[in-house]
Amino acid sequence: MTALVLALIVGALFALGTFLLLRRxxxxxxxxxxxxxQAANVYLLAMGGIAAGTFDSVPVLAGHxxxxxxxxxxxxxxxxxxxxxxxxxxxxxxxxxSYRVYEEHDTLDVSELGDHEG
Amino acid sequence: xxxxxxxxLLAVGLPFAVAGVTPLLFRALGERTxxxxxxxxxxxxxxxxxxxxxxxxxxxxxxxxLAVALRFHVDGWALLFALLASGIGTLIFLYSPAYxxxxxxxxxxxxxxxxxxxxxxxxxxxxxxxxxxxxWELTSLCSFVLIGHYTEEDESQYAARxxxxxxxxxxxxxxxxxxxxxxxxxNVVGPASAFDLAAMLEQPDQMQTxxxxxxxFVPVLGxxxxxxxxxxxxxxxxxxxxxxxAAPTPVSAFLHSATMVKxxxxxxxxxxxxxxxxxxxxxFATIGLVTMTVCAxxxxxxxxxxxxxAYSTASHLGLMIAGFGFTTVLGAETGVFHLLNHALFKAAxxxxxxxxxxxxxxxxxxxxxGLRHDLPITAVITAVVAxxxxxxxxxxxxxxxxxxxxxxxxxxxxxxxxxxxxLYPAVAVFASVFTVVYSLRFLALFVGDxxxxxxxxxxxxxxxxxxxxxxxxxxxxISVNPELAVRAIVQSGVDATAVDTHxxxxxxxxxxxxxxxMSAVAIAGGVLAYPVxxxxxDGIRAIPRLAxxxxxxxxxxxxxxxxxxxxxxxxxxxxxxxLRTYATWTxxxxxxxxxxxxxxxxxxxxxxxxxxxxxxxIALVLAVAVVAGLAVVLASTHVAGVLTLSILGFMIAIFxxxxxxxxxALTQLVVETLVLVIFLLVIEEIPEYYEVGLGxxxxxxxxxxxxxxxxxxxxxxTTDARPEGTTEIARYYTERAVPEGGGTxxxxxxxVDFRGFDTLGELVVVALAAISxxxxxxxxxxxxxxxxx
Numbered sequence: 001m002t003a004l005v006l007a008l009i010v011g012a013l014f015a016l017g018t019f020l021l022l023r024r025x026x027x028x029x030x031x032x033x034x035x036x037x038q039a040a041n042v043y044l045l046a047m048g049g050i051a052a053g054t055f056d057s058v059p060v061l062a063g064h065x066x067x068x069x070x071x072x073x074x075x076x077x078x079x080x081x082x083x084x085x086x087x088x089x090x091x092x093x094x095x096x097x098s099y100r101v102y103e104e105h106d107t108l109d110v111s112e113l114g115d116h117e118g
Numbered sequence: 119x120x121x122x123x124x125x126x127l128l129a130v131g132l133p134f135a136v137a138g139v140t141p142l143l144f145r146a147l148g149e150r151t152x153x154x155x156x157x158x159x160x161x162x163x164x165x166x167x168x169x170x171x172x173x174x175x176x177x178x179x180x181x182x183x184l185a186v187a188l189r190f191h192v193d194g195w196a197l198l199f200a201l202l203a204s205g206i207g208t209l210i211f212l213y214s215p216a217y218x219x220x221x222x223x224x225x226x227x228x229x230x231x232x233x234x235x236x237x238x239x240x241x242x243x244x245x246x247x248x249x250x251x252x253x254w255e256l257t258s259l260c261s262f263v264l265i266g267h268y269t270e271e272d273e274s275q276y277a278a279r280x281x282x283x284x285x286x287x288x289x290x291x292x293x294x295x296x297x298x299x300x301x302x303x304x305n306v307v308g309p310a311s312a313f314d315l316a317a318m319l320e321q322p323d324q325m326q327t328x329x330x331x332x333x334x335f336v337p338v339l340g341x342x343x344x345x346x347x348x349x350x351x352x353x354x355x356x357x358x359x360x361x362x363x364a365a366p367t368p369v370s371a372f373l374h375s376a377t378m379v380k381x382x383x384x385x386x387x388x389x390x391x392x393x394x395x396x397x398x399x400x401x402f403a404t405i406g407l408v409t410m411t412v413c414a415x416x417x418x419x420x421x422x423x424x425x426x427x428a429y430s431t432a433s434h435l436g437l438m439i440a441g442f443g444f445t446t447v448l449g450a451e452t453g454v455f456h457l458l459n460h461a462l463f464k465a466a467x468x469x470x471x472x473x474x475x476x477x478x479x480x481x482x483x484x485x486x487x488g489l490r491h492d493l494p495i496t497a498v499i500t501a502v503v504a505x506x507x508x509x510x511x512x513x514x515x516x517x518x519x520x521x522x523x524x525x526x527x528x529x530x531x532x533x534x535x536x537x538x539x540x541l542y543p544a545v546a547v548f549a550s551v552f553t554v555v556y557s558l559r560f561l562a563l564f565v566g567d568x569x570x571x572x573x574x575x576x577x578x579x580x581x582x583x584x585x586x587x588x589x590x591x592x593x594x595x596i597s598v599n600p601e602l603a604v605r606a607i608v609q610s611g612v613d614a615t616a617v618d619t620h621x622x623x624x625x626x627x628x629x630x631x632x633x634x635x636m637s638a639v640a641i642a643g644g645v646l647a648y649p650v651x652x653x654x655x656d657g658i659r660a661i662p663r664l665a666x667x668x669x670x671x672x673x674x675x676x677x678x679x680x681x682x683x684x685x686x687x688x689x690x691x692x693x694x695x696x697l698r699t700y701a702t703w704t705x706x707x708x709x710x711x712x713x714x715x716x717x718x719x720x721x722x723x724x725x726x727x728x729x730x731x732x733x734x735x736i737a738l739v740l741a742v743a744v745v746a747g748l749a750v751v752l753a754s755t756h757v758a759g760v761l762t763l764s765i766l767g768f769m770i771a772i773f774x775x776x777x778x779x780x781x782x783a784l785t786q787l788v789v790e791t792l793v794l795v796i797f798l799l800v801i802e803e804i805p806e807y808y809e810v811g812l813g814x815x816x817x818x819x820x821x822x823x824x825x826x827x828x829x830x831x832x833x834x835x836t837t838d839a840r841p842e843g844t845t846e847i848a849r850y851y852t853e854r855a856v857p858e859g860g861g862t863x864x865x866x867x868x869x870v871d872f873r874g875f876d877t878l879g880e881l882v883v884v885a886l887a888a889i890s891x892x893x894x895x896x897x898x899x900x901x902x903x904x905x906x907x
Contacts, residue, residue, distance in 0.1 A: 007833035009740040015826025016747040018705060022698045022818040027756055027801065029697065031763055034793070035747055038770050041782075042740070043833055047840060048848075050777045052733055057778040061855065061862040072778040073848045074855075074864035078873065080782055081865065082880050088789040089887035092796055099800045100894045108804060110697045 006046040013039035026098040026108040033094060037087040041080045048076030121169050121192035123176040126243060129165040129200070130190070133158055133236030140229035149215050151228045156211035159235060163204040166197060166239070175245055175316040185309060191245030191316040194610020195454065199384050200242040201607070202461045203377045207235045209465070209585035210372040216581045217368055217472055227267055231372070234260035238377050242384065245316040247296040250385075254292065254349070257378050258285040264373060265365040277364040280674060284358040288348020295341030302328045315388070322392040322617075339393055342385070343401055350382025351432040352439060353409040357670040360416075360428040367472030370424060375431045375464040380457060383438045387453050387615040390442055394617055396533045399445050403529065403538075406440025407545045409433065414552035418651070419658035422481045423471045423563070426556055427464065430507065433553065434460045440546070441522050442615070445532050448525035450616035455608050455624070456518035459596065463503040463515065466589035467560070470500050473586070474563065477576045483559070488568035492575035495583055497564040499590040506593050508557035509550060510641060514596040514603075517624040519640075522546055523633040547636050547643075554644020559651055600624045702821060709828040716835060736776045743769035756801040764794045781865045 013035055020032030051057040051072040059074035102108050136143070136158045144151045169192050177189035211231070218224060237260060240253035258281070266278030296313075304312040306328045311317040318325050329335040346352075351359040362374050373379070386402065410433050417429035434456070441452030473496050474489065475481045490497035506513035509520075526546045530539025596603045604622050612622055627634045647654065662669040692703050746766035753759035767790035774783035844852075851872060852864050859867035869877045 003833060003837040005737050005740070007830045007837070009744060010833050011826040011830030012744045013747055014829035015822040016744075016751055018701075018825040019751055019818055019822040021701050021705075022814075022821065024698075027804065028759070031750055031759060034763060035750065035766065038743075038766065039829070042770065042773065043829070045774070045777055045779065045782070046833065046837055049840065050736065052776070052778070054778070058780060059778070059852065059864040060780070061852075061864065063862065064856050069852075070844055071852060071864065073845065074851055074868060075845070075848050077779045077782055077865045078868040080779070081785055081869065082876070084782065084785050084789055085880055086883055088793060089884045091793055093887045093890055095796060095800050096891045096894050099803060102804055113697075 003046050003050070006042065006050070010039050010043045010046070013042070024110050026101060026110055026113075027095075029110065030091065030094045030098060034087070034091045037083070037090070041083055041087070044076055044080050044083065048073030119172040120174040121172040121176055121190070123178065123190075125165050125168060126176055126190045126192065127178065127188075129162045129204075130236055130240045130243065132162060132165075133232045133239070137229045137232035137236065140232060141225045144225035144228065149219065149224060151224065152211050152215035152218070155214075155228050155232055156208050158232060159204050159207035159211055162235070162239060163201060163208060166200050166204060170197060175314075177246075180246075180249075185312050185314075186248045187246055187314075188244075188249055189246040189314060189316065190243040192243060193614045194607060194612075195384075195387060195614035196242050198454070198458065198607050198611045199377075199380070200239045202458070203235060203238040203242065206372060206376045206461060206465050206589075207231075209469075209588060210368045212581055213371075213469055213472070213585040214366075214368045216579045217476060218366060221366075223267060223269070226263070227366070230260050230263040231369070234264065234373060234378070238381070241381055245314065247300060247313040247315055250315065251289065251293050251296060254345075254381065254385075255286060255289045257373075257381060258282065258289060258349075261285065261362070261373050261378055264369040265362050267366055267369070268364070271364070274364045277358075277361040281358045281362050283678070284348050284355055284674075288345045288355065291341045291348070292345025295338050295345065298334050298338050298341070299329075302332055302334060319388075319392055325392050326395065335393075335395075336397060339397055339401065342389055342393070343405065346382035346386050346439075347405060348382070349385075350379050350435045350439065351409075351413075352382070352405050352436060353412050353432075354670045354673075356409060356413055356432045357674060359432050360420075360425050361671075363422075363424040363428050367424070367468060367475065370428070371465045371468030371472065374428065375468050376461040379431060379435060380438075380461065383435055383442070383453065383457060386439060386442045387450070387457075387611075390450065390615050391617055394445050396535075399443055399529065399533060400535065400538070402443025403440050403526075403542055404443075406436045406438070406443050407542060407549065409436030410440060411436075411545055411549040411552075414549045414556065415658050417556040418552050418559070418654050420556075421483055423474060423483055423486070423560065424468070424481055426483065426560060427467055427471055430553070430556055431460075431464055433549065434464065434507075436549075437519070437522060440542075441518075441525060444525035444529050444542075445617075446525060446528050447612070447616045447618060447620040448521055448528060450612050451608075451620075451622050452518055452521040452525050454611040454615060455521060455604070455622075456515075458603065458608060458611075459506065459514045459518050459593070462589050462593045462596070463506040466499060466503040466586040466593065467507065469582075469586035469589070470496055470503070473578045473582050476582070477578055483563070485569060486563045487566050488564070489575070490564040491568065493564070493578065495587070496578065499583075499586050500561060500564055502590045502594050502597075503586075504557050504561040506597065507560075508554045508641075508644065509637070510554075511637070512597050512626055514593050514600065516637070517596075517600050519550065520627070520633055520637055521624070523636040524631075527632055527636075543632075543636060547640050550637075550640035551643035551647060554641055555647050555651060555654065558644065558648050698818075705821060705825050709824050712828055712832060716831065733776075736773060739769050739772045739776065743773070755806055756804065757798075760794065760797040760801060763797070764790060767793065779865075781863070 017032045017034075017036035017039060020028050020035065023029060023032070049072070056069055057072050059071040059077060061069075098108060101113065105113060107113065136155070140151065143154055147154060173193045175189060175191045177187040180186050180188045211228075214228075214231075218227065221227075234257060237253045237256035241250060241257060244250045244253055262278050262282040265281050266274050268274040299318070300312040303314070303318050303325065306321060306324050307314065307317040326335065329338060348355045359374060359379065363370055365374070390398075413429045413433035413436060417426050417433060420426035420429055438453045438456050438460070441449050441456060443449065444452070471481070473493065474486065477493065478486065478489075480486065502513065506515040509515040523543060523546060526543040529535065529542050601624065604624060609622050613619055662672070666672045692699065743766050746762050746769060749762035750759050750766065753762055767786065771783045771786035771790060774780075774786055851868050855861060855864045855867040859871040861867040861871070
């Protein structure tokens with residue numbers, strides 16, 4: 001089934017993230033990265049099919065002998081969980097890198113930094 | 119008698135194995151490594167010699183699923199070439215230590231030379247198209263390393279790059295030809311041997327008919343011609359060979375006269391039984407004779423002895439290609455016999471050139487003369503091999519050139535080729551006149567008086583003299599008794615390359631025939647033209663000066679220069695150091711490729727009706743997230759931006775709860791909190807920065823909308839293509855979570871049990887990020903502001 005609502009949301013988040021990615025302020029570039037990775041996570045989850053949150057659809061089995069009921073796709077959830085953690089590492093690193101850049105060059109203007117590189 | 123696989127494998131593999139340990143060998147033996155290489159080449163020669171007289175195919179499984187095997191076919195033609203390579207290799211390794219005395223980079227030199235010998239034996243014996251291509255390109259690669267031996271010199275680098283570009287580029291044409299050939303072969307000889315050249319050559323007529331039915335005959339012929347022509351320096355791709363003379367002389371003798379440049383000729387001979395036809399005749403006879411003529415003229419114009427020999431090599435390669443081009447059995451006889459003769463006399467001539475350059479210190483033709491006084495033995499060697507090159511009876515080159523004249527005369531007997539029927543013999547004679555002229559010029563270095571240019575000529579050492587002397591001796595033996603060479607190996611080579619069998623007989627002609635007349639005209643013309651050598655030399659040199667586009671080198675420089683220039687221009691536009699430029703190009707290209715991919719597979723239109731797959735709660739939460747995102751974009755201060763970014767993150771966390779993913783929600787909440795704290799800590803240190811410029815906002819807006827639209831279309835298309843219900847892999851993990859992982863939380867079991875190593879990798883990434891952050895904050899020294907802390 002096509003996911004129109006999710007497609008609209010993911011598209012909008014990608015557009016906003018891209019816009020931030022192109023700013024001259026390095027901090028806003030980091031925000032852009034963060035928003036795009038959030039949007040990518042939503043997309044990944046949508047690919048597994050979104051099941052409305054009920055007791056049965058959560059991929060946690062009722063007990064050790066409860067059999068295997070139909071649940072939301074646990075594989076995409078494992079993927080997204082990894083992606084969230086990696087995204088966190090990336091955002092934190094990018095942020096501290098920007099901070100260090102500011103310490104070294106006294107500016108966060110990407111165009112000025114480009115001139116520094118020559 | 120069938121060949122034996124272990125022996126064949128050893129002959130191909132041994133040089134590679136020794137090449138691998140050459141650095142160690144060099145540490146132990148020093149400059150004497152060359153003698154070890156000589157021993158290796160001699161062992162290969164012996165191994166190949168033990169297969170003398172055998173014929174058949176042996177194979178080792180390689181990629182059975184693709185019907186690719188390490189398949190070797192041994193017959194007279196393959197053995198002739200492989201024995202030449204290892205035999206001349208033995209002499210080259212013997213010659214090198216004295217010639218390369220006191221030079222640097224010798225370990226690399228010998229390793230590349232050994233690897234080259236392995237590749238050339240491989241290409242001679244290989245019978246699988248993929249294996250042939252592999253060995254073929256390996257020879258080009260080794261040639262690149264050896265031409266660029268003097269790594270600091272611009273001339274070496276230029277020559278090595280040029281040889282690489284032309285020969286490897288030609289090899290790619292050959293690869294396409296091979297793939298087309300295997301398409302057809304799969305139907306003719308069976309899919310299991312689609313790459314088996316030996317099997318194809320067993321049914322040459324069926325292969326040619328099948329190729330013609332598929333309309334692939336001319337493409338395959340053309341692609342093989344480009345590949346072989348590039349490798350064997352045929353006009354207009356001949357220009358790399360004279361430049362390759364930047365390599366040390368032993369390399370020139372081995373690679374660029376005796377073996378590597380003959381690979382193209384060898385392969386043309388190999389394919390001959392399958393592809394021989396009218397098109398074959400016109401294509402190869404024309405290419406060969408044009409090359410023979412043009413390069414003979416250029417050899418007369420050469421000012422450097424190695425340049426003269428290089429052009430003459432290309433000219434003789436043209437002779438062999440033309441020989442194979444003629445469809446009668448005489449053509450095959452020309453090609454095979456001249457390949458043998460040329461390898462012997464030209465390798466000897468290069469080694470002589472090496473001795474001259476080594477002992478006098480110059481290679482300029484104009485500065486040399488009267489060398490027989492100082493180098494008497496070398497002078498005798500030169501007399502034998504130079505007269506053989508000129509094709510003067512009774513020297514060996516005469517016999518094979520006589521065969522070419524006969525083949526050229528007979529060309530019009532088989533096919534009706536109109537005016538070409540008499541043009542081919544005429545051109546062959548014309549080119550031979552200049553062959554005689556430049557051969558005599560080379561010989562003239564040794565006669566007459568010494569010019570005043572150089573003071574003292576050293577005596578060459580024994581190891582410099584023995585290799586060319588042996589080659590000259592072999593040339594002399596073939597000259598005196600050509601039937602000996604024919605019986606020993608040439609006849610079996612002819613049988614493998616000719617369509618019908620024919621007993622080859624050569625000897626000094628005892629009665630007049632048109633071919634004898636042609637030989638007489640060529641030799642007389644050459645001798646008569648020799649006194650005006652100076653005028654010819656200057657006249658030919660003046661042509662490319664007056665009209666640069668005549669020379670192929672000019673075209674190479676123009677093409678490579680344009681490519682380099684436009685590449686540099688593109689790099690300054692795309693790689694200008696500004697982050698936004700990189701992001702713009704990357705994103706725009708990704709979007710364009712993605713949308714083009716969807717358009718090409720016409721999946722842009724969703725097949726199902728668009729449905730609202732998310733319920734109201736999810737839609738609402740995500741709408742809030744988008745609004746928060748908008749607020750981030752519009753935020754005027756960093757603090758406002760960070761806080762609204764946080765709202766977005768928490769909304770996503772709620773979305774995870776609603777989408778039955780409690781683990782994700784928990785992780786997201788923890789991560790969002792941490793990110794908020796880190797952001798606040800950092801931005802406290804940083805001043806505000808305000809955006810500027812409305813024009814750029816408009817441009818960025820367009821790109822952002824494009825990226826957003828691409829993401830929108832991608833989600834629509836991919837979710838539409840998703841299979842209904844639970845996937846097999848999801849069921850697999852859900853069913854085995856308890857029995858195999860012992861846990862009820864399927865996501866956790868996947869992460870820590872089934873995909874434990876992936877999670878470990880993820881932890882390593884986070885740990886690395888943490889260490890890097892720590893490093894960035896704490897370790898700040900040496901920089902401009904290092905004294906602030």
